[in-house]
Amino acid sequence: MLVDSHCHLDFPDFAAELDDVLLRARDAGVGLMLSIGTHASKAAGVLAIAERHPQVFATVGVHPHHVAEPAEEGVTVETLCALAAHPRVAGIGESGLDYFYDFAPRPAQEAAFRLHIAAARELGIPLVIHSRDADADMLRILRDEMAAGTFSALMHCFSSGRELAEGALELGLYLSASGVVTFKRNEDLRAIFRDAPLERLLVETDSPYLAPVPKRGKRNEPAYVAYTAAVLAEVKGISPEALARATTQNFLRLFSRIPASAVGGGGAA
Numbered sequence: 001m002l003v004d005s006h007c008h009l010d011f012p013d014f015a016a017e018l019d020d021v022l023l024r025a026r027d028a029g030v031g032l033m034l035s036i037g038t039h040a041s042k043a044a045g046v047l048a049i050a051e052r053h054p055q056v057f058a059t060v061g062v063h064p065h066h067v068a069e070p071a072e073e074g075v076t077v078e079t080l081c082a083l084a085a086h087p088r089v090a091g092i093g094e095s096g097l098d099y100f101y102d103f104a105p106r107p108a109q110e111a112a113f114r115l116h117i118a119a120a121r122e123l124g125i126p127l128v129i130h131s132r133d134a135d136a137d138m139l140r141i142l143r144d145e146m147a148a149g150t151f152s153a154l155m156h157c158f159s160s161g162r163e164l165a166e167g168a169l170e171l172g173l174y175l176s177a178s179g180v181v182t183f184k185r186n187e188d189l190r191a192i193f194r195d196a197p198l199e200r201l202l203v204e205t206d207s208p209y210l211a212p213v214p215k216r217g218k219r220n221e222p223a224y225v226a227y228t229a230a231v232l233a234e235v236k237g238i239s240p241e242a243l244a245r246a247t248t249q250n251f252l253r254l255f256s257r258i259p260a261s262a263v264g265g266g267g268a269a
């Protein structure tokens with residue numbers, strides 16, 4: 001059984017056929033999905049999906065793209081903690097820094113990121129981190145915040161440089177591989193995953209974005225995490241079964257609010 005540790009099932013891309021998407025995921029051996037929040041103001045939508053489907057859990061947070069939007073600007077640690085009290089919430093995020101798009105001013109991104117870290121630390125649940133073209137600032141903030149009090153976290157869709165990978169691993173963070181590791185020219189990224197400890201690795205789709213080869217360019221969906229897992233297994237020199245077992249164990253260790261019995265939607269019809 002595989003876990004898709006990062007998807008966006010509440011996005012309009014899936015609205016018309018979510019049941020079919022979830023059936024295809026099941027048929028591909030994806031026993032659990034974590035649907036990631038991007039807006040505090042839209043948390044109810046993600047939570048409703050997680051309430052309806054026993055194999056779906058959720059996170060709550062504000063994506064760095066949206067932190068300066070009027071509906072999200074007022075989010076506090078208390079807002080996040082209150083949303084995370086919902087029984088289907090397994091983590092905080094996604095939060096972090098995106099200097100590629102720079103949709104929100106960088107100081108606002110940093111301030112929001114620190115709030116999310118504070119919430120994750122206070123609740124003792126993991127933070128899902130988004131980081132793009134911000135390696136130096138990301139590492140600076142992670143080191144600074146970890147020194148102020150430990151928290152657990154996952155670098156989602158890891159596609160940054162080796163220094164950030166090694167720095168994050170040193171701080172105890174996990175790295176998640178997305179379809180980006182299947183893209184032909186990303187030899188350096190595959191080498192980073194090859195050298196990282198297996199017990200710190202997860203897999204994800206980031207669907208509807210970033211479909212892995214051979215679906216590249218199409219709308220992504222949780223079933224396709226199997227393609228990314230197959231490439232990661234090859235990179236690690238282990239069987240797809242061993243890779244699935246390890247990444248699922250890692251996921252459950254990190255997202256400890258989720259019981260192992262939830263894999264495969266266990267316990268419910």
Ligand SMILES: [Zn+2]
Pocket residue numbers: 006008036094206
């Ligand atoms: Zn995402």
